[in-house]
Amino acid sequence: MRHIISILMENESGALSRVAGLFSARGYNIESLTVAPTEDPSLSRMTLVTRGNDDIIEQITKQLNKLIDVVKLIDLADSFHIERELLMVKVKTSPEMRDEIRSMTDIFRGKIIDVTPTTYIIEMTGPSEKLDAFIAAIDPESIIEAVRSGPTGISRGELGLHL
Amino acid sequence: MELNGAQIVVQSLIDEGVEYIFGYPGGAVLHLYDAIFQQEELKHILVRHEQGATHAADGYARATGKPGVVLVTSGPGATNAVTGIATAYLDSIPLVVISGQVSLPVIGSDAFQEVDMVGITRPCVKHNFLVKDVTKLAETIKKAFYVATSGRPGPVVIDIPKDITAPNIKVPYSYPETVSIRSYNPVVTGHKGQIKKAVDLLLSAKRPIIYSGGGVVLGEASEQLIEFTRALGYPITNTLMGLGSYPATDKQNVGMLGMHGTYEANMAMHESDVIIAIGARFDDRVTGKLDLFCPYAKIIHIDIDPASISKTVRVAIPIVGDVKQVLEQMLGMIKESSIQIDTEALAQWWKQISEWQAINCLEFDRSSPLIKPQYVIEQLYEVTQGEAYVTSDVGQHQMWAAQYYKFNKPRRWINSGGLGTMGFGLPAAIGVKLAFPEANVACVTGEASIQMCIQELSTALQYKTPIKILNLNNRYMGMVRQWQEFSYESRYSHSYMDTIPEFVKLAEAYGHVGMRIDKPEEVRPTLETAFAMKDRTVFIDIMTDRTENVYPMIEAGKGHHDMKLRVAIGTSTDRELA
Numbered sequence: 248m249r250h251i252i253s254i255l256m257e258n259e260s261g262a263l264s265r266v267a268g269l270f271s272a273r274g275y276n277i278e279s280l281t282v283a284p285t286e287d288p289s290l291s292r293m294t295l296v297t298r299g300n301d302d303i304i305e306q307i308t309k310q311l312n313k314l315i316d317v318v319k320l321i322d323l324a325d326s327f328h329i330e331r332e333l334l335m336v337k338v339k340t341s342p343e344m345r346d347e348i349r350s351m352t353d354i355f356r357g358k359i360i361d362v363t364p365t366t367y368i369i370e371m372t373g374p375s376e377k378l379d380a381f382i383a384a385i386d387p388e389s390i391i392e393a394v395r396s397g398p399t400g401i402s403r404g405e406l407g408l409h410l
Numbered sequence: 411m412e413l414n415g416a417q418i419v420v421q422s423l424i425d426e427g428v429e430y431i432f433g434y435p436g437g438a439v440l441h442l443y444d445a446i447f448q449q450e451e452l453k454h455i456l457v458r459h460e461q462g463a464t465h466a467a468d469g470y471a472r473a474t475g476k477p478g479v480v481l482v483t484s485g486p487g488a489t490n491a492v493t494g495i496a497t498a499y500l501d502s503i504p505l506v507v508i509s510g511q512v513s514l515p516v517i518g519s520d521a522f523q524e525v526d527m528v529g530i531t532r533p534c535v536k537h538n539f540l541v542k543d544v545t546k547l548a549e550t551i552k553k554a555f556y557v558a559t560s561g562r563p564g565p566v567v568i569d570i571p572k573d574i575t576a577p578n579i580k581v582p583y584s585y586p587e588t589v590s591i592r593s594y595n596p597v598v599t600g601h602k603g604q605i606k607k608a609v610d611l612l613l614s615a616k617r618p619i620i621y622s623g624g625g626v627v628l629g630e631a632s633e634q635l636i637e638f639t640r641a642l643g644y645p646i647t648n649t650l651m652g653l654g655s656y657p658a659t660d661k662q663n664v665g666m667l668g669m670h671g672t673y674e675a676n677m678a679m680h681e682s683d684v685i686i687a688i689g690a691r692f693d694d695r696v697t698g699k700l701d702l703f704c705p706y707a708k709i710i711h712i713d714i715d716p717a718s719i720s721k722t723v724r725v726a727i728p729i730v731g732d733v734k735q736v737l738e739q740m741l742g743m744i745k746e747s748s749i750q751i752d753t754e755a756l757a758q759w760w761k762q763i764s765e766w767q768a769i770n771c772l773e774f775d776r777s778s779p780l781i782k783p784q785y786v787i788e789q790l791y792e793v794t795q796g797e798a799y800v801t802s803d804v805g806q807h808q809m810w811a812a813q814y815y816k817f818n819k820p821r822r823w824i825n826s827g828g829l830g831t832m833g834f835g836l837p838a839a840i841g842v843k844l845a846f847p848e849a850n851v852a853c854v855t856g857e858a859s860i861q862m863c864i865q866e867l868s869t870a871l872q873y874k875t876p877i878k879i880l881n882l883n884n885r886y887m888g889m890v891r892q893w894q895e896f897s898y899e900s901r902y903s904h905s906y907m908d909t910i911p912e913f914v915k916l917a918e919a920y921g922h923v924g925m926r927i928d929k930p931e932e933v934r935p936t937l938e939t940a941f942a943m944k945d946r947t948v949f950i951d952i953m954t955d956r957t958e959n960v961y962p963m964i965e966a967g968k969g970h971h972d973m974k975l976r977v978a979i980g981t982s983t984d985r986e987l988a
């Protein structure tokens with residue numbers, strides 16, 4: 248099953264490699280990983296998407312908790328939560344295609360954030376599946392490059408991951 | 411008080427109560443060595459190889475329960491220490507290893523003797539630090555000791571760049587009395603509800619067994635384990651790491667379990683209906699093939715590390731907590747419980763166990779004209795009245811030491827179980843002897859293992875640590891040969907050395923006493939003579955039966971109930987190796 252684990256950890260050099268190292272040393276897979284400092288500069292927050300059966304996910308969360316730099320974590324898949332991912336995609340545009348790409352971007356609620364005579368850069372956020380769907384909807388030949396942030400997430404309601 | 415970085419390190423160690431530091435100098439730690447030179451409280455033990463420093467500190471830690479402390483230089487000094495760090499990590503031994511590092515401004519430039527020690531050791535330490543600010547040095551050292559010794563213990567590395575210890579930069583010093591880390595709070599008290607459930611299950615068992623491990627030694631809970639086991643009257647088995655935490659000679663003890671455990675212990679595990687695992691981690695050498703492991707049992711597991719629980723074997727009742735506290739909580743509930751132990755079922759269970767015991771799985775050929783390694787260990791036990799500290803290396807000799815020396819006290823059996831590090835025994839014995847100068851310390855080793863840290867014989871002379879080395883010399887990497895015999899149709903690929911040094915001369919060259927024996931009747935008197943030489947290290951080169959194998963044995967892929975037992979006594983002697 249797919250799990251999305253949110254981790255609060257000390258904002259120290261090396262903390263990220265402890266997490267990454269743990270996954271490679273123990274043979275767990277990482278589908279995506281995002282990390283940035285939080286409003287409290289001493290902490291950073293990491294969102295990690297992984298897959299595994301219940302036993303593996305239990306070991307992953309226990310092993311993560313064991314890292315001294317990890318302050319707290321939750322498995323967002325355990326409760327109602329919202330996930331968002333950022334996509335930026337640069338596409339080739341011929342004059343006759345421009346309208347179609349623009350309307351497709353509108354349908355998906357994306358934004359065109361850079362324009363040259365021959366290219367657009369489209370920005371889009373949303374659940375990962377929506378970004379997948381957008382990519383599938385445009386002509387693969389037209390994509391020059393696409394970059395995705397990997398999902399990040401937050402739980403709904405009053406519960407939350409904080410100190 | 412204003413001190414420079416080097417002085418801060420030394421003073422912090424003194425304030426932490428450190429007695430010995432095991433180390434080896436080099437460029438990146440010269441300031442530190444200069445500070446060590448200028449004081450007398452902290453005693454430095456100069457080893458001959460950094461691996462020796464880590465094992466000696468580790469031996470000291472295992473015997474005393476106090477953290478072992480190591481100091482090595484950057485680069486090769488640091489990498490040489492890695493094997494010892496990993497050894498301590500896999501057996502959860504508290505070490506604080508200080509490594510020198512190149513100066514901060516040149517980190518990352520492939521400077522002379524630069525290696526990324528924090529990166530190299532990350533997977534084999536409990537935690538590590540790179541110190542970037544001299545004002546944080548004392549606090550970091552305090553944290554290192556706290557992390558190493560609390561919760562599930564383990565090694566901690568502090569990597570200190572040379573400029574942090576510079577003599578001319580002085581800062582105010584005070585050693586923190588306590589330290590807290592917001593992200594690190596080991597759970598020690600067990601969950602009451604879980605403990606109650608466990609007690610109910612335990613008391614209702616018909617074929618129970620207690621399976622205890624190194625956590626009881628690490629958690630200083632031997633006394634509680636004994637009281638608990640006696641209160642229940644149940645059989646108990648120990649892992650290799652748990653030996654001594656429950657007296658081996660006690661009648662409730664059915665011996666070690668696992669690959670080379672006793673027949674009765676493994677059969678009892680296999681047939682049991684309730685198992686309580688106490689500070690043990692279901693290692694694969696213990697469980698054998700997981701699908702076949704304890705098919706009828708409900709399992710209770712006490713461990714301070716949540717990650718140890720349900721890692722390889724799913725358990726019915728997990729209890730996260732310190733073994734000492736949890737056992738005390740359990741004892742209280744057992745006394746108050748209204749559930750009566752089914753004494754009839756228990757008597758039946760013991761009867762079954764005594765039938766397994768009657769197989770006498772540890773019996774060996776006592777009339778052989780060759781020295782049987784098992785006999786040597788039995789004699790060692792008798793000559794030292796079961797009171798010695800016994801360190802070992804890795805191989806057949808290690809298993810025989812575990813099987814035939816009846817450890818009745820914790821912290822007397824000092825061996826590398828998890829990593830299985832050849833070369834551990836000799837330096838570890840030096841560390842033990844420093845901690846307990848009056849005690850008998852024996853190192854049981856093999857002719858291959860001893861050569862991996864033989865240089866520490868020189869350290870033993872310099873620091874006058876008179877230990878007795880029993881080299882069970884079978885002219886083979888016996889353990890490897892045994893596997894090749896069983897699983898590779900006796901193709902003895904490189905498990906034999908065509909040249910083996912003359913150990914007597916070697917011992918003498920290092921300034922010690924060397925002895926060599928090859929007849930069974932020489933064993934006892936030689937051991938007596940050696941142990942009577944209180945102030946000498948004695949190397950006894952013992953020519954043993956080279957064909958001897960370790961039995962019983964659970965072969966790969968087999969379950970506890972499917973053990974390979976010794977071939978009929980008498981037929982093993984004078985056996986030609988294929």
Ligand SMILES: Cc1cc2nc3c(=O)[nH]c(=O)nc-3n(C[C@H](O)[C@H](O)[C@H](O)COP(=O)(O)OP(=O)(O)OC[C@H]3O[C@@H](n4cnc5c(N)ncnc54)[C@H](O)[C@@H]3O)c2cc1C
Nearest residue numbers: 623624625629650651668669670689691714733827828830
């Ligand atoms: C050649 C060879 C053969 C071997 N054969 C065998 C064999 O036949 N049988 C055998 O048993 N082993 C054998 N071993 C050793 C084996 O590899 C493991 O090292 C050993 O089984 C682990 O012992 P343990 O389960 O007691 O765990 P340890 O490694 O001692 O771990 C201790 C456990 O206790 C927990 N703990 C620590 N402190 C506390 C506390 N205060 N409170 C609660 N819990 C705590 C830890 O979290 C950990 O889970 C062999 C090794 C070698 C090299």
Ligand SMILES: Cc1ncc(C[n+]2csc(CCOP(=O)(O)OP(=O)(O)O)c2C)c(N)n1
Nearest residue numbers: 805806807832856857858859886887888889
């Ligand atoms: C550093 C290291 N290298 C290799 C091994 C694999 N190994 C395990 S036992 C053994 C042979 C040990 O031979 P010896 O010390 O003579 O002991 P014996 O088994 O003969 O008693 C080897 C090579 C190991 N455990 N450690």
Ligand SMILES: [Mg+2]
Nearest residue numbers: 856857886888
């Ligand atoms: Mg040998």
